[in-house]
Amino acid sequence: MQGVRALFFDVFGTLVDWRRGVAREAESVLKPLKVSLDWIAFADAWRDQYQPAMEEVRSGRIPYTKLDALHRRTLQTVLASFGVETLREAHLARLTLAWHRLDAWQDVPAGLAALRQRFLIAPVSNGNTAIMCDLARRNDFHWDAILGADVARTFKPQPVVYLAAADALDLQPRECMMCASHSSDLAAAAANGLRTAFIARPEERPNSSESAPTTAVDVIADSTLDLAAKLDD
């Protein structure tokens, strides 16, 4: 992987466990309100609204809208589908921030620290900057910059998200490697000239996590520490 100067990371699923985190946060907000539901199913249902919500922006039907705001809109749809209709604003606001309070997979803090010895590292996520800052504080990530949707003002897999990230660091796409547990992200990065690393995350969503990439990638790893070892070869 000669010539790679920066590693770009997908965050939800690749670095942090959104599923158990959102389930835990939903339970902590809703259980005291006497709401009882399948918290994991709730997290999955909310996540299922993610691509359709972003597609509104990608298609140009609505202007760029931060993921926090999309989460706020989709939350009400999902709550309604679970029969929860009358939450107060303060509870909706707190629940929307569930995505700021997710835990990293166990390998990630040490893996990113090891990779940072040799590469610039930045999230290139569809999450907005404030989410990325809060996740970094919570999990002790030391990013060089926060790149991604807010910089490009649209969402992956739009080409400009990858290209704007490379440009922000004054790098060519071939000097950047996108690291993700989702083939769709890696295929789009590769189509725009970036190198790619697949990081397997079987626990992201056990019934649908990819055990192997479905697109050609430069590196396959089973953790960020494994990626650090493979990039050291």
Added chain:
Amino acid sequence: MQGVRALFFDVFGTLVDWRRGVAREAESVLKPLKVSLDWIAFADAWRDQYQPAMEEVRSGRIPYTKLDALHRRTLQTVLASFGVETLREAHLARLTLAWHRLDAWQDVPAGLAALRQRFLIAPVSNGNTAIMCDLARRNDFHWDAILGADVARTFKPQPVVYLAAADALDLQPRECMMCASHSSDLAAAAANGLRTAFIARPEERPNSSESAPTTAVDVIADSTLDLAAKLDD
């Protein structure tokens, strides 16, 4: 300073010593080419091109252009004014990156680390993201995010630069404090609703550094460590 959640920092002059750094880098590139000139005067002359170059963007006469690219253009003007006309591209490119290789004032690494215990911290500089990343690596700054000109796609003191920085962190302007050694920066931040801290940097440019702010500010400090102490009161 109740309610302040994030501190925004001007960088050139406030955190790093551009004058001696650019002089040193110019000498290291040009002296081996048998060029001899007053290196500090060269740094000052290059810096004098800074506001006029940014004004081309602020006025709308040219589209947003990264500071690296503005530095590259103004470099040739300044070299010509010192009688240096025939530098090779590789030397021009290396000299342009002088602004990526500046040293922090002595208090800054410890001061920022102390402030980071209580606040989100981010540069809100006219320097582009790549400059900010390189200065952070060189001087061991741990930013939460890189904000500033690249995010707003124009330069301070345009209001959008301050407002886009607050928005990136999902904060109101009053929850953000601009910290700088230049009153013009602080006056613009205050006019847009941010709190302000003046940090005196008498060594920035001894004949013209401000010893005290010429605009009303919330805090006056003589270093980042002093700022940390004053915000702890």
